[in-house]
Every structure is written in C-alpha cells, then in structure tokens.
Amino acid sequence: MTPVPADGRIVIVGGSIAAATAARSLRNRGHAGQVTLISSEDHPPYARPPLSKAVLTGTDVPESAYLPELEGVELLLGVPAVGLDSAARTVALADGREVGYDGLVIATGARARTLPGGGDRVYTLRDLGDAQELGQLMRQGARLLVVGGGPLGMEVASVGRELGTEVTLVSDTPPMEALLGAHLSGLLVEAATAAGVEIIRQPVSELQQDQAGRPVAVLHDGRRVDGDVAFVAIGCQPNVEWLAGSGLAAGPRGLEVDEYLRVAPGIVAAGDVVAFPAESGCRRTPYWQSAFDQAVTAVEVLLGSGDAPHLPRPYFWTEQFGHHVKLVGSVVGDDAPEEVPAAAGTVLRWRNSDGAPVGAAGIDCPLSITKLRKLLASA
Amino acid sequence: MKIEVDYKRCEGHGLCEDQAPDVFELDDEGDLIYQFEGQDVPAEHQTAAARGAAACPVAALRVVQ
Numbered sequence A: 001m002t003p004v005p006a007d008g009r010i011v012i013v014g015g016s017i018a019a020a021t022a023a024r025s026l027r028n029r030g031h032a033g034q035v036t037l038i039s040s041e042d043h044p045p046y047a048r049p050p051l052s053k054a055v056l057t058g059t060d061v062p063e064s065a066y067l068p069e070l071e072g073v074e075l076l077l078g079v080p081a082v083g084l085d086s087a088a089r090t091v092a093l094a095d096g097r098e099v100g101y102d103g104l105v106i107a108t109g110a111r112a113r114t115l116p117g118g119g120d121r122v123y124t125l126r127d128l129g130d131a132q133e134l135g136q137l138m139r140q141g142a143r144l145l146v147v148g149g150g151p152l153g154m155e156v157a158s159v160g161r162e163l164g165t166e167v168t169l170v171s172d173t174p175p176m177e178a179l180l181g182a183h184l185s186g187l188l189v190e191a192a193t194a195a196g197v198e199i200i201r202q203p204v205s206e207l208q209q210d211q212a213g214r215p216v217a218v219l220h221d222g223r224r225v226d227g228d229v230a231f232v233a234i235g236c237q238p239n240v241e242w243l244a245g246s247g248l249a250a251g252p253r254g255l256e257v258d259e260y261l262r263v264a265p266g267i268v269a270a271g272d273v274v275a276f277p278a279e280s281g282c283r284r285t286p287y288w289q290s291a292f293d294q295a296v297t298a299v300e301v302l303l304g305s306g307d308a309p310h311l312p313r314p315y316f317w318t319e320q321f322g323h324h325v326k327l328v329g330s331v332v333g334d335d336a337p338e339e340v341p342a343a344a345g346t347v348l349r350w351r352n353s354d355g356a357p358v359g360a361a362g363i364d365c366p367l368s369i370t371k372l373r374k375l376l377a378s379a
Numbered sequence B: 001m002k003i004e005v006d007y008k009r010c011e012g013h014g015l016c017e018d019q020a021p022d023v024f025e026l027d028d029e030g031d032l033i034y035q036f037e038g039q040d041v042p043a044e045h046q047t048a049a050a051r052g053a054a055a056c057p058v059a060a061l062r063v064v065q
C-alpha cells in the first residue's frame, strides 16, 4: 500500500476506542496532515466497559467514562457516515457533506444484536444513553428478564442483584462458557445463583408481550418467563451498512482485512467492525484490547511507518457477582486448567494438546496483564 | 505534561503498564505505581505516558497539560 504522504488528510470514521486510538497514534507519530474523526455519537469518545459496571449502578457519572481529550483532531460529532467512494476517496455524511481523504481508517465498531417482538420494554446496552436508561429502571426496582449468558448479560444481572431487583437469566449455553470455559463458567454460575439470580438453561424461541405490556420470553420447551423489562444481550453485529456499494468486503460477519489490517488502497480498519484472518476464516474479536492494538497497527500501516502485521494478544476481563476475572490468551477445549501458585486469589493456566501454555486467568487476583502474559511465555 | 491518577477507579488491569512499562507499573498487590506522581512527565516519556493513559479502559488516567 502506498503510504499516506506526511501532509495528507486522514479521515477516521467511528467514535470510540479504535477511532480515538487511531487519532492519537497519528498525532504521536507526528503526522502533519489534517486528522478528522467522524462519529455518529453526540458524546466525544468514551469507554464502554464502565457502561455495564460503575455507570450502570449510578456510582459514576457518564462523563467519567470519557477518554482523554484528543488534541489537534477535528471532531465531527453526531453525524454518521452514510457512504464511501473508494475511487474518488470521499466519505459521504448524513447531512449531505462529502469529506475527502488521502487515508481512511474505518472504525465504526458494532451495535447490539436484539430479538424482534416483546414490545417497547426490551432493552440492549451499547451506548451511554442505554446505560443511563437501563440503570434508572433497575434502580426503580424493575424485575429484569435477561436473555443471554455472555459477559454483558451476566454483568447486568450482577448489577441488577446489587441494586436489589429480581433477575431471571435465560441462556441456551452455560453462562460465560464460550469465553472462559467450563471450569470458570461453573464458578460464575454458582456465584450468580448464590446472589439470587434464577438461571434457566434454554434457547428463547421468541419474545412476546403480555396484556399488561410486559415482555415475555417463550422458551424452547414452551415455558413462558416474564419481566417488567427485558434485557437482550446476545452479541453484537458490525456496523458495515454504510459501506454498501463501496466494493469493500463487508458483510454481517464484519469487514474483512488482511493481517496488516488493510482493506483497500489507502484504507485500513480497526476494532469491533474488523473480521481478522484466523485459522477458521476471518473472525471478529470484539474486545477492548483488540480494538486498541489494531488501531495502533492500522495507523502504522497507513503511514508506512511499520512493517509488522497485527499480532492478536487477546485480553478479556469481567466483573460479576463479586468476582473479578482476567484472561490472557484463551481457554482450550477440554478445559482442565492447572492451578498456578499465587499470593492472592486463584491463577489458572490452560495448555493445548502439545502441552504449550495458551491461556492464563486470574480470579480475584491482583496480577496485572503483563504478569499473566509471562505465565504464557514461561513453563 | 502531567498525569492525574484516580487510584480509586484503577482496577489493576495493567493496560497502561503494557503500553508504557517505564511510566506505569503494577506491584504484586495489583496497586498502580505511577513513576511521576505529582511532577511533570519528562519529555522522553511523554508519548508513552499519553499512550498508556489512553489505553485505560476505565478512564482512571487523565492527561493534564
């Protein structure tokens, strides 16, 4: 890819950690040209992880999640990009403006997936407004029906119990198992149950609304479970619709990139929108660390200042039901972790079939990510 | 440039340390040790420090000029 000239204009589409990191990296690398960040959100870039934690409980005000201010970056907020002409190198905005670029970073992330039906008391959680609304409902004591046993479903269920609301959680697979394996899933399910969450292990066939307007989940076996409000957390889908007709390889599985995060001449991508090459085809890794690391590499590639491909370094954490779990790498299939001696809390390590360490987790343990990673390098 | 650390917010992930090991460090208790507490960040560490601050997922690190 021909690097963007030193005084070239770089446009970043997106308004969260990937976009903000790209903008900051451009400035850190001394890029002299104009940098414009285009976001559909009215807020400046902020961190999403606190939205299912301290912002949801109401402990923290929304502004506390704002990322450090971007200097020397033109911010176009509250205006979505609606089209891309990669031949003319222009981005079309919803208000009719066209913005030209020499280099483009696509960082439009993802949005919550939801289920049809259930009426107007069905919620998802992706942005600050969602967190404020859902938090307020829970503080008012609304009985919560959670659909989905991934990190968002479990974290919101945990906050719900903390705030004293009744919580029923329906999940087709064991909660947290996809990310953390059977062992840690067991630990967290036990904690959730002890905290008073009713967990029902079944697929939801559909959402309906009862006569009082309450959402009702109809389960696979015909059972019906209701709540004052339903919270649906069944994953996220990439924001690629604005790229329709652009000729880029974008679809429901994400925007395909190569291992350098290149999309097309003059275009790179980073974050939740990206489907990155893996053994089993291109896959999204919708987590904070991945969005951050990808943005740094994407900018280096765009400027021609780095020649290393993006190397995924998975890191994931969650806080729920009194437990704080951090994982570097990944858990492997058979899920028989070994316990590593630790001064506090529990440290587990997973090995692949060749005996090489592939994942390390700290449970209620103060080891930082750097130290956990060392457990993968040694032994 | 100065960095203000909100120690109450810090959750000890260490993403700051990962980006800027000469500026941020987590001790064995998971407590953050910020090398330049209360002073200006020396010029040669400013870029790394800013990158570390920006990596924090709970916005516990604020850059002030």
Ligand SMILES: Cc1cc2nc3c(=O)[nH]c(=O)nc-3n(C[C@H](O)[C@H](O)[C@H](O)COP(=O)(O)OP(=O)(O)OC[C@H]3O[C@@H](n4cnc5c(N)ncnc54)[C@H](O)[C@@H]3O)c2cc1C
Pocket (backbone or CB within 6 Å): A013, A014, A015, A016, A017, A018, A019, A038, A039, A040, A041, A047, A048, A049, A050, A051, A052, A079, A080, A081, A082, A107, A108, A109, A110, A111, A125, A126, A127, A152, A239, A242, A270, A271, A272, A273, A285, A286, A287, A288, A289, A291, A315, A316, A317, A318
């Ligand atoms: C509640 C919640 C809690 C989370 N907790 C954790 C956690 O504990 N650990 C973890 O690792 N990850 C967590 N995540 C995931 C993490 O926040 C994401 O991986 C990260 O936000 C991805 O950043 P991104 O910049 O790629 O995309 P996003 O955060 O999705 O941001 C995309 C941005 O682009 C904007 N945009 C979209 N379309 C357009 C358009 N057409 N034009 C202009 N702008 C557009 C959006 O408005 C948004 O600002 C959590 C996510 C949520 C929602």
Ligand code: SF4
Pocket (backbone or CB within 6 Å): B009, B010, B011, B012, B013, B014, B015, B016, B017, B024, B026, B032, B055, B056, B057, B058, B059, B060, B061
């Ligand atoms: S990244 Fe933030 S939360 Fe993590 S150790 Fe650094 S300051 Fe604390």
